[in-house]
Amino acid sequence: MPELPEVEVTRRSIDLPLRGARVQAVHLGKPLRWPLGCPPGSLVGQYLGAVLRRGKYLWLPLHERASAGLTGSTQGLLLHLGMSGALELRTPTVPPGGDLALARHEHFRLDTDRGSLRLLDPRRFGAVVWSPGLAAEPAAGLLAGLGLEPDDPALTEARFHAELQRRRAPIKTVLLQGEVIVGAGNIYACEALFQAGIDPRCSAARIGPVRARRLLHALRHTLAQAVELGGTTLRDFHDARGVHGAYQEQVAVYGRAGLPCVRCGTRLRRLQQAQRTTVYCPRCQRR
């Protein structure tokens, strides 16, 4: 479920409700991708600050005092939803001593005075990692190598094109790697390439300035629209309050292999790229 739009929608659903909340207890379920990296009890008494997003990661800063200022220099939790993760914010908070048992697939829970935040993740590809700072290890290492945010003004058309010029891999693969621009996973990479009319097999280096411009615009438009619509709910994605997304109703190619192209009617094709399924229109998308 979680590409950039789903992570951003999740961020927005927990940021204000939890800002300033005091941690009362931390519960761990089965192991996630990495260990938490600190004794769970050491977080008790800390206060949550504004929740940030970087790529598909969420950063939950933790302050010693209730009203702290900036967020980057404090300790906190770096959270990733992996392939099947979702957060749920439950109010009221699970009472101390009561209902300690974690639900099925609940592998992390932060009880605060403003509600219980829990991570549900059946496949456990997700992660919750404590870090002494966003720029300190291990957070810095996990975020190192990430490309620019889609809405970063520094990501100009010229720079985007120049970065593509340096990579010979298929454009779909380059988008998934997230070293040029973050946020597009399998769904939105397929959708943006369709919107831009670019064949997913086309080498990134062979994309000219005009098509690079179209692709950047398509990525920004696709991701922004998905955020507005609450993300894509294929099976069970929802924000932390349980609200489902609606972008699946806008999908033009993802999951539609064999069906007619919405633009020209040609049968959409499926292929494998870097172990992931790509769907595209052989007529609308050119090399």
Next chain:
DNA sequence: AGTTAAACCTGGTTGC
């Protein structure tokens, strides 16, 4: 160095 495969997990769907 740069690209591709295997690995991490569970659950739903498909097909015999």
Next chain:
DNA sequence: TGCAACCAGGTTTAAC
């Protein structure tokens, strides 16, 4: 109905 095979929104790690 049972069961094996295959598929899935991501990323790291190991192997060519």
